[in-house]
Amino acid sequence: MKITFAVVVWAMGVAFVSLGTARGAGEARAPATFMYILMVDMIGPAANSLWAATAAPTLSDQDWVRVKQSTTRLSESAPSVSFGGTTTGDIERAKSSAWTSWAAKFTDKVSLAANAVERRDRMALVAAADDLLEVCEGCHVAFPQTVR
Numbered sequence: 001m002k003i004t005f006a007v008v009v010w011a012m013g014v015a016f017v018s019l020g021t022a023r024g025a026g027e028a029r030a031p032a033t034f035m036y037i038l039m040v041d042m043i044g045p046a047a048n049s050l051w052a053a054t055a056a057p058t059l060s061d062q063d064w065v066r067v068k069q070s071t072t073r074l075s076e077s078a079p080s081v082s083f084g085g086t087t088t089g090d091i092e093r094a095k096s097s098a099w100t101s102w103a104a105k106f107t108d109k110v111s112l113a114a115n116a117v118e119r120r121d122r123m124a125l126v127a128a129a130d131d132l133l134e135v136c137e138g139c140h141v142a143f144p145q146t147v148r
């Protein structure tokens, strides 16, 4: 009994260690690049809250205030998307016509959404938010992450 227990504990230890090693060596963790941080900290949360709001059938005054915060954050992020980052790779990428084109579409759809918020035009906001999703996906397909 005691031996079996010890073996199990030992086996668990080995499993634990090898899991740790596998993780250290192979876990697909994206490096904290300029673009990654911008996407994860700013653009992702703002876009998600915009899409959550546009999924609802109506928007209360409070919702419009919140949506405006989202479109403001997205508008503030747009120049950084165009800028593209600080590494040599980032700078090269930002010069490509694909990047400038997706970044321009991003700026365009975000500004349509922001204008719709100013007018409290829910239909226009929903359309801009849908188009924005296509821009996110389009750029992600054109520039898949190096580490995933």
Ligand code: HEC
Pocket (backbone or CB within 6 Å): 030, 031, 033, 034, 035, 036, 039, 040, 043, 044, 047, 048, 081, 099, 102, 103, 106, 132, 133, 135, 136, 137, 139, 140, 143, 144, 145, 146
């Ligand atoms: C002009 C190109 C471009 C546009 C437009 C763009 N992204 Fe990204 N996004 C990237 C790149 C490049 C990365 C990978 C960054 C890295 O890891 O270095 C990324 C990564 C991300 C990530 C983190 C990695 C992941 O796959 O989960 C999130 C979240 C994200 N983007 C959300 C969005 C959202 C939401 C939008 C639209 C509102 C958007 N992005 C629009 C280029 C873009």
